[in-house]
Every structure is written in structure tokens, then in C-alpha cells.
Amino acid sequence: MGMLQSIKMALRSIRSNKLRAVLTMLGIIIGVSSVIVLVSIAQGSAKNVTSQINQLGTNLLTVNTYSTDIELTEDKISKLSEIDGVKAVAPVVSGRVYVKKERTSSQITLTGTNGAYSDVRDAKVSQGRFITDLDVEYRQKIVVLGSDTATTFFGASNPIGQYIQVSGTSFKVVGVLASKGSSLGQSGDNVVIVPLSTGQRLVGSTTISTVYLQGKSEDQMDFVMNEVKMSLASMYPGKSDYYGVTNQQDVMDTMSSVSDTMTMMLGGIASISLLVGGIGIMNIMLVSVSERTKEIGIRKAIGAKRRDVLLQFLIEAVVLSSMGGVIGILFGLGLGKVVSSLMSLSISYSPTVILSSFLFSLVVGVVFGVFPANKASKLNPIQALRYQ
Structure with missing residues (x-):
């Protein structure tokens, strides 16, 4: 069975259980949109702080004295x-x-x-x-x-x-x-x-x-x-504690380090939602395997190989996660603009973050879809046909 036919069968199966498919994708949608919104807010805040520091002047050193002794x-x-x-x-x-x-x-x-x-x-x-x-x-x-x-x-x-x-x-x-x-x-x-x-x-x-x-x-x-x-x-010999020299670039580097840490932390927290969504996909796919045991038995009886069954269920999991990823991206972009308007926050969308979150959703679909697909592919056709 070709890849295109496997995708068509996966879409047909999803359409036959629309509500269940939507609920399954919900975890992925929330995860992807959360990653995009939180990371975009963090990156926007970082750019805003950098812009404010740049407003202080270019190539700037500041000498401050802290005592009347000098x-x-x-x-x-x-x-x-x-x-x-x-x-x-x-x-x-x-x-x-x-x-x-x-x-x-x-x-x-x-x-x-x-x-x-x-x-x-x-x-x-x-x-x-x-x-x-x-x-x-x-x-x-x-x-x-x-x-x-x-x-x-x-x-x-x-x-x-x-x-x-x-x-x-x-x-x-x-x-x-x-x-x-x-x-x-x-x-x-x-x-x-x-x-x-x-x-x-x-x-x-x-x-x-x-x-x-x-x-x-x-x-x-x-x-x-x-x-x-x-x-x-x-x-001022021996009075180094009474004055200080600050490099603007050092301030920017420090702020950049802090903002990068915050971005990674927020992205990590949001990614947990994707893992939860992956568990939801695995759960639904296991239910689907149980429901379609007879179908699997019939397919194997007429010549379907283990690889064909494995591929079919794995593609269903990937289609669910990819659709959830696309919807999550659209929802995240829209939600980001709403949050930016309501809370007067700076938002900076990164194509890299958007692509990474989508690819991560695909990986989640593959990882959590392998176990149900493997279980389906190992079913004995005679026992599957007798399954009630």
C-alpha cells in the first residue's frame, strides 16, 4: 500500500470520529500555541530592553563616583x-x-x-x-x-x-x-x-x-x-572602591543572558503541554486499535503486511499531531496579538520558534504513535477476526 493511500485512510478514519480527533489534537494545539506566545513575549521583552539600553547612547562608558573623598x-x-x-x-x-x-x-x-x-x-x-x-x-x-x-x-x-x-x-x-x-x-x-x-x-x-x-x-x-x-x-591610588566604570555592552550582554534563560524556561514550561498532548494521542490511538481489531484482522487476512498496518496507524498519529500543530500556530499567532494589545506587551515572533514548535509536534506524534501502531501490527489475524 502506497504512502498516499495510507494518508487518505488516516484522514478517513479521523473524519469518522471528528469530536474525538478534535479533543485528541487539543493538547497539541495548546502546547504549540503556548510555546509560540510565551517565547514571543520573552523575545519581545528582550528586544524592548535592548532598545532601551541603546537609547542611552552608543559605545558608551559611564564613570561614577560613590564618595565625596574623590x-x-x-x-x-x-x-x-x-x-x-x-x-x-x-x-x-x-x-x-x-x-x-x-x-x-x-x-x-x-x-x-x-x-x-x-x-x-x-x-x-x-x-x-x-x-x-x-x-x-x-x-x-x-x-x-x-x-x-x-x-x-x-x-x-x-x-x-x-x-x-x-x-x-x-x-x-x-x-x-x-x-x-x-x-x-x-x-x-x-x-x-x-x-x-x-x-x-x-x-x-x-x-x-x-x-x-x-x-x-x-x-x-x-x-x-x-x-x-x-x-x-x-x-585615585588605593581608592578603587570609591568609583566605578560601566560598559554599556556589558549591561546588554547581562540582560541578553537573563532574557535567554527566561526564554528557555518559558519554552520548556510550554513544551510540557506538548508532551501531555502526545500522551493524549497515544491513549486515543490505543483505543482506536482496540475498536478496529477486526478491521486489522481482515486486512492481514487478505495480504496486508505488518509494515502496512504499522504505517497506517503511525500516519494517523502524525496527521493528528501535524493538524494540531498547524492549528496551534494559527491560534498562537492570533492569541499573541490579543495579549499584546490587552497588556501592552512587546511581541516578537520568530520563524525559528514557530517551525521548531511545529516540528516538535510532529516528533511527539511519531514518538507517541509508535507504541499503538506497533501493537496493531503485531495482532494475530485469526485472533483479531474472532475479537468481539
Whole structure:
């Protein structure tokens, strides 16, 4: 008997017991759709976190001090900028200030920095201009607003050239940042940026505890990081616990490792449903063998070989699992979109995951269909014909 004829017989047998076939496939459908939805959510979350980290800037190193015993002075920052492989340096002071315009007031995050900050932190300007080094040198009372801050105080009107009160002092708005959204739980749009010298006066401190360094090339970042550490060690001998250097790529690698582990765990949990579905297929196929014992006896009596019977029941199991796999894929894709809309989650479908889940469902059909098929093929034709 040919393969095509075996498939036709398998489909005929499934059609004759539609409800039982649907219930048998249900475990496979749930398993495949669960794998697709859970893994897609995990991968979407991972991509979202990676995107947020990338928004912090490209080829980024961050130097932080944790004690007042050491201070990042202008001379020391200048030495860091001279390290081979460093493209730009942006020192930062920050704090919370009250911003007011007419009757609208709010407490906003203030960042005092220099002109390089725009490139180092990938802070694009949608209107006007960014701070320049001349603004820092002459302590200009100018401000660049985050997109949310601009909307809060100026609505739909153009804020460029208008004035706003920052901690009771009038500042001229020279630019508005393009929206960056939230990054690692913090909004990058609800900020005001002023020249470094002006920011130091507003926060009441000249201490710089954070410096961002941009590398010239991603390939050189490990080298640059080591050079920065060596430079800081010479500046502050014996005080390595008082400062830290963070490589953005290290953060991304750590997050990637965590997300990969979560993806594997969620995929493993969902795959258990597929195994349960496989047990359901084996159970139904065993029932089918018992019900069709006489049919098997007749086929063997008229010349069917053991291989033909084995193939017929094995194909039935594979057809059930493959149909369940296809329906599970469609259901998983649809359910993923619904979950994404209702829960505002990022979903990232992977063709590899979809194909793997389908192939796994086929393997389940083969593995759990072998035992019933083998049992059917070993039936003695005379005893099968006498079976009541």
C-alpha cells in the first residue's frame, strides 16, 4: 500500500470520529500555541530592553563616583578625554528643580552638561539647537526641554525663544529634544538640560559624580575601558572602591543572558503541554486499535503486511499531531496579538520558534504513535477476526 493511500485512510478514519480527533489534537494545539506566545513575549521583552539600553547612547562608558573623598575635576575629566579611543566626554550634574511658566509648575529632573552630551547620549533635537561649549563657558541661562516637558508647559505652541522659570530664574528655551520614551523605567522626555556651569549653580554643588565617555569604535570598547580604569587608578591610588566604570555592552550582554534563560524556561514550561498532548494521542490511538481489531484482522487476512498496518496507524498519529500543530500556530499567532494589545506587551515572533514548535509536534506524534501502531501490527489475524 502506497504512502498516499495510507494518508487518505488516516484522514478517513479521523473524519469518522471528528469530536474525538478534535479533543485528541487539543493538547497539541495548546502546547504549540503556548510555546509560540510565551517565547514571543520573552523575545519581545528582550528586544524592548535592548532598545532601551541603546537609547542611552552608543559605545558608551559611564564613570561614577560613590564618595565625596574623590572628585572628578575639570583637569581629571580632560585627562580622560585624551585617552586613545575616546571620541567624546560629557560630564553631568543632576538634580530635581521646580520649573514654572505662568500658572503651570512642576518638579522636573535637571541635567547640567556640555555640548558633547547630544552625541554621547544620542539626544537628538527636534526643534532649535542643543547646548554648546560656549554656553557652558559663559554660564548662559538657556535650557533645552524634553519633549514631555515642552508639551506640559507650552502645549502645541513653539517654545523656541520663549522663557521659562527654573528654580525662580528665567531661562530662554533654545531647543526641544526628540522623544526617546522610557529607558529602564525612567522617562527620558520629562527633563530640562542646561549648560554644566549653570546646572552646578542651580543644584548648589560643583561636584561632578558622573561622566559619560563615547568610544570611537565598538571593537575598541574593552581596550578603552581598561585604559579608563588605569587612568582612574593613577588619579585615585588605593581608592578603587570609591568609583566605578560601566560598559554599556556589558549591561546588554547581562540582560541578553537573563532574557535567554527566561526564554528557555518559558519554552520548556510550554513544551510540557506538548508532551501531555502526545500522551493524549497515544491513549486515543490505543483505543482506536482496540475498536478496529477486526478491521486489522481482515486486512492481514487478505495480504496486508505488518509494515502496512504499522504505517497506517503511525500516519494517523502524525496527521493528528501535524493538524494540531498547524492549528496551534494559527491560534498562537492570533492569541499573541490579543495579549499584546490587552497588556501592552512587546511581541516578537520568530520563524525559528514557530517551525521548531511545529516540528516538535510532529516528533511527539511519531514518538507517541509508535507504541499503538506497533501493537496493531503485531495482532494475530485469526485472533483479531474472532475479537468481539
